Amino acid sequence: MKLTLSPMFAAIGLAVGLATSAQAQVTGNVEAGAGKVAMCIGCHGIMDYKTNFPEVYRVPKIAGQNPKYIETVLGEYKKGTRKHPSMRGIAGSLTEQDIADVAAYYTALGDIKGAPELAATPPAAKADVAALLQKGACVSCHGDNFSKPIDPSYPKIAGQYPDYLFAALKAYKDDTHTTWGRGNPVMAGMAKQFSNAELKAISYYIGSLPGEIRTVPQGRFR
Numbered sequence: 001m002k003l004t005l006s007p008m009f010a011a012i013g014l015a016v017g018l019a020t021s022a023q024a025q026v027t028g029n030v031e032a033g034a035g036k037v038a039m040c041i042g043c044h045g046i047m048d049y050k051t052n053f054p055e056v057y058r059v060p061k062i063a064g065q066n067p068k069y070i071e072t073v074l075g076e077y078k079k080g081t082r083k084h085p086s087m088r089g090i091a092g093s094l095t096e097q098d099i100a101d102v103a104a105y106y107t108a109l110g111d112i113k114g115a116p117e118l119a120a121t122p123p124a125a126k127a128d129v130a131a132l133l134q135k136g137a138c139v140s141c142h143g144d145n146f147s148k149p150i151d152p153s154y155p156k157i158a159g160q161y162p163d164y165l166f167a168a169l170k171a172y173k174d175d176t177h178t179t180w181g182r183g184n185p186v187m188a189g190m191a192k193q194f195s196n197a198e199l200k201a202i203s204y205y206i207g208s209l210p211g212e213i214r215t216v217p218q219g220r221f222r
């Protein structure tokens with residue numbers, strides 16, 4: 001039997017196409033986001049707050065991060081390519097609209113008016129660390145000062161907590177467990193070429209740099 005598309009099917013196809021593109025255009029709203037972050041504050045709104053799984057490290061600074069990156073990675077926790085269990089549970093409870101709203105909110109939260117522009121080039125690394133960064137060509141994607149990534153879905157990493165950076169880099173090395181690790185082909189290739197001691201040295205250098213991301217302390221009850 002030969003299948004032909006009736007005009008009606010074609011019309012449905014068109015309608016589905018439109019619905020998909022409308023979905024891709026979900027835009028975040030800062031004020032709506034403010035009403036949706038109550039459950040984030042207990043971890044991301046406390047200076048130096050630590051998680052203890054799979055090891056002890058500080059929960060990442062997300063205020064001032066790129067909104068597209070926040071949306072992308074919340075999607076990765078939701079899908080399970082990033083496996084941190086608490087973030088999986090949280091991201092799984094958010095709709096596309098919620099994700100866009102909280103991303104807009106956290107981006108705005110870190111945008112401190114009158115803050116000095118970051119220098120285009122950061123304080124130099126020691127020779128051994130500089131050689132590692134050269135080998136990984138990290139600036140080619142994350143930007144010369146590690147805060148100007150070439151794509152809005154890539155993270156700003158300058159000034160991020162170094163213990164978090166180290167945990168994140170190790171997580172990209174191992175995607176074989178169900179409750180920890182990260183499946184990202186680009187960063188897996190990057191991380192796997194370094195020993196853990198080298199990743200640690202890189203993390204402490206990048207974490208020491210001036211950056212645009214921060215933890216903004218917020219009371220649980222506002």
Ligand code: HEC
Nearest residue numbers: 039040042043051059060062070073082084086087090102
């Ligand atoms: C129980 C503590 C906890 C809560 C609550 C929590 N987070 Fe997280 N969040 C973490 C930890 C720990 C990580 C790092 C996970 C990992 O290693 O991948 C993280 C990672 C993230 C990241 C990725 C950061 C990066 O640099 O890649 C984003 C974005 C994020 N959280 C947003 C949120 C939002 C939005 C909420 C509220 C809707 C929230 N989190 C609630 C603990 C928490």
Ligand code: HEC
Nearest residue numbers: 136137138140141154155157165168169184186187190202
């Ligand atoms: C080809 C582009 C590219 C290169 C080169 C690259 N990165 Fe990345 N990096 C990315 C992307 C894309 C992500 C987001 C991956 C994801 O979704 O988890 C990322 C994520 C990261 C993260 C996780 C940040 C967070 O907040 O969780 C760290 C840390 C990082 N990169 C460090 C480095 C270092 C150090 C180097 C050099 C050794 C490097 N990257 C080289 C593209 C790149």
